[in-house]
Amino acid sequence: MDDLYPTRGDYALEIERADPIVQEAIRGNPGAELPAKLERYAKDGFLFLPELFPAAETESLLAEAERLRAESLASPTAEIIREGGDGDVRSIFAIHRTSKTYAEITRDPRLLDLVTTILGDDVYVHQSRINYKPAFCGREFFWHSDFETWHAEDGMPRMRAVSVSISLTPSYATNGPLMLIPGSQDTFVSCVGETPEDHYKKSLVKQVYGTPDIECITKMAIRRGIKSPTGGAGSVVLFDCNTMHGSNGNITPFPRTNLFIVYNAVSNQLVKPFAANKPRPEFIAAREHIEILPKRKS
Numbered sequence: 001m002d003d004l005y006p007t008r009g010d011y012a013l014e015i016e017r018a019d020p021i022v023q024e025a026i027r028g029n030p031g032a033e034l035p036a037k038l039e040r041y042a043k044d045g046f047l048f049l050p051e052l053f054p055a056a057e058t059e060s061l062l063a064e065a066e067r068l069r070a071e072s073l074a075s076p077t078a079e080i081i082r083e084g085g086d087g088d089v090r091s092i093f094a095i096h097r098t099s100k101t102y103a104e105i106t107r108d109p110r111l112l113d114l115v116t117t118i119l120g121d122d123v124y125v126h127q128s129r130i131n132y133k134p135a136f137c138g139r140e141f142f143w144h145s146d147f148e149t150w151h152a153e154d155g156m157p158r159m160r161a162v163s164v165s166i167s168l169t170p171s172y173a174t175n176g177p178l179m180l181i182p183g184s185q186d187t188f189v190s191c192v193g194e195t196p197e198d199h200y201k202k203s204l205v206k207q208v209y210g211t212p213d214i215e216c217i218t219k220m221a222i223r224r225g226i227k228s229p230t231g232g233a234g235s236v237v238l239f240d241c242n243t244m245h246g247s248n249g250n251i252t253p254f255p256r257t258n259l260f261i262v263y264n265a266v267s268n269q270l271v272k273p274f275a276a277n278k279p280r281p282e283f284i285a286a287r288e289h290i291e292i293l294p295k296r297k298s
């Protein structure tokens, strides 16, 4: 298969995106006006939906995250990523497969309607995780494009995936909320350096390979700015797989917990990794467990 987005070589390249951000059928149809929300998504590479989920629902989603955290400390599995290897729980993966509550939320029409409209295809869950960023000691996520990693290490061919981040706690400017560079989704920035063996064991704690060089991030941030949506628990950020993003650590007394679901177009299923020796495990990147999610009957 052609590699439209070469990465992890000796030089940093900037490649113009070859894939639509919002499906051609909507964008290319001059008669149909792109709904304002999707217009914004296409332009910025993300969309903020304040308090999409009401408090009662968000509380039960947060309770489930706390239950999984306690359970994971009692019986550790590969799906659990801890700070520094044995510290606080940083992330738990594949939660749509281990939790009934989260399996249901991945099928929620409030998310699926938007995602399937954006991608113009049936979708399945490529990755799911909870990111805990505990009070006082939550660590940062350095700048990256998710697609760069998914392409290089998982073999995702094209930019046809959407990430959904649901805040289970309020996001303040101070507790390490998601930061995004609007418009960055239009350019693929390749990353320098060959992927090490079993890279995920380190990258999920602290990512070094698969992050663009700082000159490039500086240039992008000066030109385009940095946005950081904040709001109550239950708020959602929908973002394109190539939007440059990251987040600061959390030294406040207020934890920042979020549920992260990645939807991929079924036509964009994984092939061999484009820049790694072997694919990452199924709990990080779905290859066999492909369940097409039901669209709402209209």
Ligand code: 6CS
Residues within 6 Å of the ligand: 127, 141, 144, 145, 146, 149, 150, 203, 204, 207, 284
């Ligand atoms: O590895 C992944 O799939 C995701 N996690 C990290 C820390 N970086 C790339 C991507 O967002």
Ligand code: FE
Residues within 6 Å of the ligand: 144, 145, 146, 245
């Ligand atoms: Fe990311």
